[in-house]
Every structure is written in structure tokens, then in C-alpha cells.
Amino acid sequence: MKWPALHWQIAIALVLAVASGWWLGDVPAFLTFCDFAGKMFLNGLKMLVVPLVLSAMIGGIGNLSESSKIGRYGLRTLAFYLGTGTIAILTGLLMVNLLHPGIVDGKPAGPLLGLDADTGKVMESVKGKGAGDMLAVVVRLVPENVFAAAASGDMLGLVTFGFLFGYFVSRLPKELHKTQRDFWQGIYEIMISIAKVVMAFAPIGVLGLVAPIIAKTGWSAFRPLAWFCVAVISALATHMLITLPIVLRVIGRVSPIRHFRAMSPALLTAFSTSSSAASLPSTLGCLETRAGVPRRITGFVLPIGANVNTDGTALYECAAAMFIAQAYGLPLDLPTQFTIVLAALLTSIGVAGIPSASLVAIALILTSIGLPLEGVGLILAVDRVLDMCRTAVNVFGDSCATILVARLEGEDGILGEKALPGRQPLRDASQDEAR
Template sequence: MTRLPALHWQIAIALVLAVISGWLLGDVPAFLTFCDFAGKMFLNGLKMLVVPLVLSAMIGGIGNLSESSVIGRYGLRTLAFYLGTGTIAILTGLLMVNLLQPGIIEGKPAGPLLGLAADTGKVLDSVKDKGASDMLAVVVRLVPENVFAAAASGDMLGLVLFGFMFGYFVSRLPKELHQTQRAFWQGIYEVMIRIAKVVMAFAPLGVLGLVAPIIAKTGWSAFRPLAWFCVAVLCALAVHLFITLPLVLKLICRVSPLRHFHAMAPALLTAFSTSSSAASLPVTLESLENRAGVPRRITGFVLPIGANVNTDGTALYECAAAMFIAQAYGLPLDLPTQFTIVLAALLTSIGVAGIPSASLVAIALILTSIGLPLEGVGLILAVDRVLDMCRTGVNVFGDSCATIMVARLEGEDGILGMPSLKGRKPLEG
């Protein structure tokens, strides 16, 4: 019997086929109908798992921690990683746009030359009422008035806080009740992982259905007037993905970046295909636990938070897009303006939901903060979807690096095949 290649190779092959078929068959209605069906079914299957998987992973993970000091260490290290790498990502995007100046063509602002995308009006309708108060709304979303409504609407910020609190107080229960709760949530988690494996068996077909229509719709013509902007963003993302984060893995975590890339290949390809860190969460959890060897109590704590808070790629893109639009409009980019962009990108990226193109709302907030018209969003619409795929991959890889860092600093043994960083036994949960 012929053995199928590993899942990440199947997905990679599907991506190549999606590009070719989208280019050749993009005007065939039957093909696009099939792609729409396959893509939606796969994406729905992943999203179906997110709420029960996040809650069971987080409650089970934190519920296994018997000491408050351990939870505090996990939280501080996770937060420090997210803020540190997020700031570096934003500064990388800022530097690249300043070097390449994609918003300047032949010494003149590119806005009049580029024009606006045809569907700018739809985007403006969705973001025109956004303002500074929306940043406060991120804090309000942490405490949902109805946790079931939050689950139904996919408001993951509120669910993450609820899961954290529930798991914490599970760890404080008397022994008998504690064991019952642990067994219950452990059972749910195991069921979700098994369903996730069934869904991922259809990943190549789903990837084909998701990516081929994008190629068919945008083609390559959309990139020509925005080629330099795409180059700036992709170069900045590449620096963060292949230099900054691997340096963290090598210098702080003392693990092989190549091993980690190999372990995370299914999650990275899924993130690239779906443009959703939330939808990729089941695959990210499975990759870190079964391929990288990270204990569940750590993945259950770090990853659900990271999927909603740690968005390095998104923060980088928001900064680069705002700088590009400012250049295209001829706005003088003095240091105070650039500092405003950096700060706004860091704050708004935290509240961006893990869904495709949600960062357009954040970019609108940044434009408002520096006094630019919201119509500037139209300059990047043609290429936003494809760049969204790339930055989501960076987001997911950043989440995984944070998880590896927490595990290694906690003295866990066997992470990516490496001995304990501290030469001591792992903490007992």
C-alpha cells in the first residue's frame, strides 16, 4: 500500500495546486462553486472546535497547576514575551517602510497614482464610526455579560478570561472535586483533539478551496501598483519570522529553530491557508503537544491567550500599512507621528480578533489617531487578503515560540528533543 506523505507536505502540495488551478480555472463557475463549498466546510470544521477546545485546554491546563506562584510565573513570562516581540515586530515594519518608502513613487506621494479600490465604500461603512473608545471596548470585552453568548459570537477575549478564572478556582477545589473536574475537562479536550484530527484529514481539500478563489479573484495584476508595499511588508515579516523569533528560540530557549519550524509546519500551513489564528488553534495545540513535546498544562495556558493577544504579524502589518498610507497622502512623518503609529499598532493589535482582515478596523483607528482620512484603507484592499495569510502565519509561529519559552524556562525536559534548560525536573502540576 502506498503511504501518503506527511500532512504538512499534503497541505504544501495543495497550496501549489491551488495557485495553479486558481490561475487556470478562475473563470469556471463550477470550479469556484466547488472551492467555495470545500473551503467553507473545512473552515467551519475548524471553527466548530475552537470554543470547546479553548475552554477545555485552558481550564484543564490551569486546573492542573497547584501553586498560585506557578500561574503568576507563566503569566509574567507570557506577557513579557508578547510585549517584547510585538514591539520588535512593529519597529521592524517601521524600519522597512522608512527604508523602502513604498508610498513615494518617483519622488511624489503615490495616493493620486494608485487611486482607491472599487469596494472601499463597504470597508468605510464598517469602520467609519470607530474611534478611541473602541480601544476601551477591548477591555469591556474581557468580561462578557453572557459567557454562552460570547461563545456563540466567537468573542474569544471574554472566553479566555472566563476559562482562566474557572481553571484557577478548579485548582483550589478540595481533592475529590478537583479530580472530578480535571477528569471532565480532560475528557472534553481529548474528544476535541480526536475530532480535530478528522477535520485535518480534509485539510488539503480545504486549503485548495480557500486559496484558489483568492488567486482567481486578485490574480497578479493587483500586486503591480502595490508591489513595493508588498515587498516592504513581506520583507519585514520574513525578518521577524526567520531572524527575530529564531534568535529567541536559540538564545533564550536553547532549542533548534529548524526543529521547531518542522514541528510547527502543519500549524503554519493551516494558518497561512485560513488567515485565522483562531481557526488554526486546534492544529497549533496538536503540533506543540505531539510534535514539539510541550506539556498540556503549558499549551492550555499560553496558546489561548496568544491567539487573542500575541499578534506580531498583525501589529507589524498595521504599522507598515499606516506608514504607507501616510506616505501616499504626503503626510510629514516626524518622530511624534511615528511614535503615535507604533503605540497605536501595539495597542490595537491586542484587540484584533483572530479572523481574516480584522486588522482593517485597527488600521482605521490608527489613521484616525494621526489625522488621515479613512479612505486611505482603500489603498491596500487589493492585497490585504494575501498579506493577511502571511501575517497570520507569523502570529501563530509567535504564539508557539512563547509556549516553547515558557516551557523551557520552567525546566521542562524533552522539548523538541532537548534536555531540561535548568538541569532539573519539571514542575509538578
């Protein structure tokens, strides 16, 4: 018997969680099982945080040396990813601040959602973690002990270490570089395999985390979750349908409509699989055969994008952290919101291209500002639908970066457009050898 796809398993588990929470919510043995299942799933996610983020970042950045002869590609690619990623996060932050999905009838939605943590204790935790002045937040980027930072969940400093380590891996002599590259790639592949195992238990985790909420609050929990979905989808649509098309038109001087048409198969693949990694072959094919981008550019930009460019994920992580904070009734000041934005930008780089892997990063962000990890349980109830949407945004952002790099390098015929004035297309080395 073939098991249904993971997203269908989670959907079924969500239905069972609602039904069982409604009918068995007063059975102590059932609630004990739910508590056990929910904690085990959350612990599995937390277990992956440090090795997954570090191996993805170090491996991705360390591989840049293989394309050192076309360093312009790397600079332009990273500039695009960081720039659009920041805009995406700010868009999500603005939408959540405008719609206030974590506030219902002027009151925090925490009681409706079954959040048990004492707000006063959480407030003190937040103040201790990130609500100091801006300089204190920046100081946390450089930890005095990287192992202590990893053990305490201070991921801002750990991500900085990952960036520096990956950069200097790329500067090693060829033999040493290969050893380090293979080592971290191996760690990354192992973490992805473990993440798949953990996510295989996501249906049980959904049951364990959602059923007690229904048992305690009934159907009232779905109102703030519905508004959260509206906020996230509105922000994702704004970024995908307004921000990125403007970048394509103004900087790349190509038609966004033509680009949407060329990328439609890859976007459908991304939406249906919720995996940017699984969509990579389709994305490559669309850009090379339908958009006319040379393989030397797609082969460089897209693999980096699979690890670095996650606009939709970064937006979602920021919105989720803000939603949970609102549900607790925490007045987040500017430095704390800055911490969330920075953490979302940095941690999204290390998120694996597999379904629901951003839950790991969300747990990381909550830890970085002192919020309880039980808030992740709220996101699980609607994560699959939002995962499909944000993955499509991630893949579309990858394709926009590839188009932009090709156009800035003077490539002709991209989406039917002529080369930019004053720029000549770069010749492929294989063409020179053939001559």
C-alpha cells in the same frame, strides 16, 4: 452549487475590478454602484471596531483568573507577546521608512492610487489627532469619557479602558466573574459572526473600491502596491526567520530548525486558511505531539496567544498606516509615528482570529491619526496574500511563546532538549492525584 473559498472569491473580484474598471470606467452608473458598494463595506468594518476590540480584550484578559495558580505562565506569556510584538512593529516601521512604497519617483503615490482627499486637510487632521508632543499622546491613553472616546474613534483610550476592565473582571468573586466572562465571551462570539457576514461581502467591496482606482489611474496603481508587498513580506520574513529564532536559541536554548520542522503542519494550515483561530487545533497538536510540550502549558498559552499574540498583524497594521500616509505625502514626525506604533500594538490584541479581520484594526489606526478611511481600499487589493503571510507569522509566534514558557518552567524533552540548568519540571496536578 458550492461557492469557492473566500480568498478565491476576492481574487476573482480583484480580476473583475481590474477588467470592469478598464472597460466601464467612464460609465456613471457603474461608478455610482462602486461608490455605494465600497462605502457599505467600509461602514461594515467600522461598525465592528468598538464591540469587537473591547469584547476580545476583556474576555481574554478576564479569563486569566482561571489559571491564577500558575501566574508565572501569564506573566511570561504576556511579556513575550508584548516584547516580540513591539519588535515586529518596529521592524515593519523600519522597512517602510527604508523602501518608501508610498513614494514613486520622489512624489507621493496618492494620485496614482486615486486618493482624492485634499492633502492640506488631511495634514491638519493628523496634527489634531496625534502630532503633538509625546506627553499629549500618553494623555490620550486615559479618556475623560469612555463613551465619547468610542464615538469619536479615539481607540487608544478605549483600549486602555478595556485592559483595566478585563483585569478587574479577573479579580471578581467566582460567581460574578463567571457572569462577566460569559457575557463578554457571548459578545465576542456575536461580533465574530457579524464579522464573517461583513467579510462575506468583501468581494463586492473589493470590486467597489478597486475598480474606480483602475478607472482613474490605469495600471500605474500597481507599482506602489507591489513595493508595499515587498516591504511587508520582507519585514515579516525578518521577524519570523531572524528575530524569533534568535529568541528561541538564546532564551529557550532550543534548535529553531527543529522547531520549524515540528510546526510545519500548523504553519501550512495557518498560511492556507489565513485564520489563527482555525489553525489552533493544528498548533496544539504540533506542540504536544511533535514538540513535546505538556498540555497544561499549551492549554494556557495558546488560547491567550489567539487574542494577544499577533506579531504579523501588528507589523502589517503599522506598515499599512505608514504606506497610506506616504501616499498622501504626509511628513510623519516622531510623535505621530509613535502613535501608530502604540495603536498597532494595542489594537492587534483585539483582532479576531479570522481572515482579514485586521482591516478593522487598520481602519481604527487611520482614524486615530486622522487619515481618511478610503486608504483601506488600497490595502484590500493585496490584503489576501499578505494575510496568509502574517497569519503564519502569528501562529509561529504563538508556538515560540509556548516553547519558551515550557523551557523556562524547566520542562525536559522539549524538541529533544534537556531541562534548563537549575530548573525542575513542574508536575501536573493529575499526576499527583494518581499517586
